[in-house]
Amino acid sequence: MNASRSPKASTYSRTKSGCSACKLRKKKCDERKPRCESCERNYLLCTWPSAVPDPGNLRRHSRTQKGHLDVKIHPAAKDSEVSEHYSHNLQPRTNTKGSSAEQLCWNSKNAPKRASLSTGLNLLKPSEFFLMTLSRSASRTLFQHYESRTADLLCASQGLANPFLSFLIPFAATNELLLQCILALSGVHFLNHSNGAPSFDITTTTWSHYALAIRGLKHGITRIAYGEQEILPLLVATLVLCFVESTRGNVSSIAQHLRAARTFLLSWLQQRQAELDVELRGFIIEFYLYIAILSNTQLGSEWTGLIIKDCSWLYGGGTADCKSWGMLFGCANDLFGIIPLVSAFAHRSGGEDEKPALEPFESIGTYQSLLTQVQSWRAPEARDPAVVVCGRIYQQCLLLLLHASFYRDELSSVTLNNLLDQGVQEFVVLLESLPVASPIATTICWPFAIAGSCARSESHRMIIRQRLKMMYERFSMENITAVTRVLEALWASDHCGPLHITTVMRQRNELFIIQ
Known part of the structure; x- marks a missing residue:
């Protein structure tokens, strides 16, 4: 019986050009783009490496490359295991040349005049996945709801001055993880606003985007070991997920996202300080500090100590020059700095x-x-x-x-x-x-x-x-x-x-x- 099986086993040819998710999960990939059948069935983010590196180089790279995580690749990490992947030694990568996104990103009355920031963000034309996602009626409804209502309820800045529009929308147009987070946030808000009578399609689409966002975050953390993942998308995604959990009322989950965001933020700032655009830096810092400062009264003395340290060096440093600064703090910037001390x-x-x-x-x-x-x-x-x-x-x-x-x-x-x-x-x-x-x-x-x-x-x-x-x-x-x-x-x-x-x-x- 063993002899009869061996020829069949020897003739099996595993694909070498499949998507990254199937490779990490050691599954056969049908190579359908932009999302393969396996990723669509399992609600995974389907990403495609530009080249297939030598496995030996990957192992050496993950051990020796400065600023990378030395982690093992887990084929199917559980939700509770996400936090185990976080580290303070993350190295962001950027590939750069910002330019305007196509008209699809700017079809609302709040569309920003400046389509990109000098941040190294790859704000090219919207990705094929972005266009495909918004071709679905329910997802398009959620995107329009985010543009027209949700984004303007997230902070004090409105219209062109709102970075939840001017920064997040063009970023989401080229990053699938952030797109899933934004659509999940809009969906949860839409469900709340519908007074308990949303359509079945909107409900299932919302939780599908939420599941994709969580899985995509885990997948992105795993990909860091291969040198295929930038930190910035993970940082922004964890912060947006804090708002998702707050909006849905399941805010006990914020603590895990917040600790992850802190890890990503500190590594990103330490390694990119001299190159960061003032607007991007200010938006990210205020976004993080607002959530972290107001959370510290419930997270205990250990977390409060960390926030006091964060405030001591994140405040200032050019943030006052950021035009969006005050989107959450308002005019109480100094008072927010005192909250951790009182806590x-x-x-x-x-x-x-x-x-x-x-x-x-x-x-x-x-x-x-x-x-x-x-x-x-x-x-x-x-x-x-x-x-x-x-x-x-x-x-x-x-x-x-x-x-x-x-x-x-x-x-x-x-x-x-x-x-x-x-x-x-x-x-x-x-x-x-x-x-x-x-x-x-x-x-x-x-x-x-x-x-x-x-x-x-x-x-x-x-x-x-x-x-x-x-x-x-x-x-x-x-x-x-x-x-x-x-x-x-x-x-x-x-x-x-x-x-x-x-x-x-x-x-x-x-x-x-x-x-």
Whole structure:
């Protein structure tokens, strides 16, 4: 029987010109382009190497090439294994010559005038896969929804000034991974906006793009070992996926994407600093810092320490020259830099049922220092009034978090209660002066959680409850609903203050990141 099988085995010829995904998975490829049958069936990103390198060179390359990962190639990594591929020694590659994308990328009223950045991004004409994907009705609907609605709800910058349009769309036109991320983000937002009655086609297409994005991210990490993958697409993809998870309400997954993004960002900046375009650098840094800073209050003291280090060197360095800077921070750039310091103070002061790590005299000194920094902040002149109000809202909520952390052992004291009541009242006054439809309002979910946790009067709670409802109707982001649920649970308990937010989340088995 063995003899009868051996001739058949010896005549089998494995393809040497198949796609990268089939080679890595050791599967036979039918070589259909732009996506082979196997990749389409398994929802994989189908990529084609320009040449087939010698396997011995690949092994030597993965061991010796400076800045690359020394990793093993796993044919089918599980979702839980993605984080094991991340490293601080990633080397980005760029191949460059930016030029305008074809008209298909710019068919919305928000189309940017400048089609490319001097960043080394390969912004050539849209890829064949881009055109093929948008030839499908459901995917085209999601792309148009992203252009016309989703992108303008992601940040305070609108139209031509919005980098989620001017940068991400031309990038997605030439990068399949980022295209899948954008369509997944648009799809999740579309499903939220459809009031629970989306078409079956839109629903299945959305989750198909989401699955492709996750698999594509794993595939891209694996390809780094072969020297076939740039870091920038992976960096941007992980940041966009943070917004995807936040929009769908499954924000507990943000932590993994965020840690991956930090790895990619630090490597990318360290190795490309001198060559980076100011606009691209500013967009990526603010995108990352916004998510990371607002996440640190739920991720613990270890993460807070990393964010403090990141802020110390990512702030400045030419970011102020970036035209899009403030798309998420608004005018509260300096206040965002203080948030990790206040969060660290809260952790060191001790949360519920924890002993403080600070001595009394040290705690007083730190409290007074941070209090002075927050109170001395002033909004820059000549800014949009709504942006100024949003900055003052962040200032007020930082004071609330600071007071609650310092007086944690006196939760029933008159002093603390007065400070919290006054702070919430000021928050409500500012909130009522901020139009719901203001673009900057998309960034105030974190202040809602902090101020809402301190609200003791039913009148304040009602105002906050109604405003959150109006915000969801405007933005259709599920993280708003998640904050509402936690606040309702907090108000129904005996707890008060931001230090109890995580406690209530655990009790509800609903841990998530507020941003």
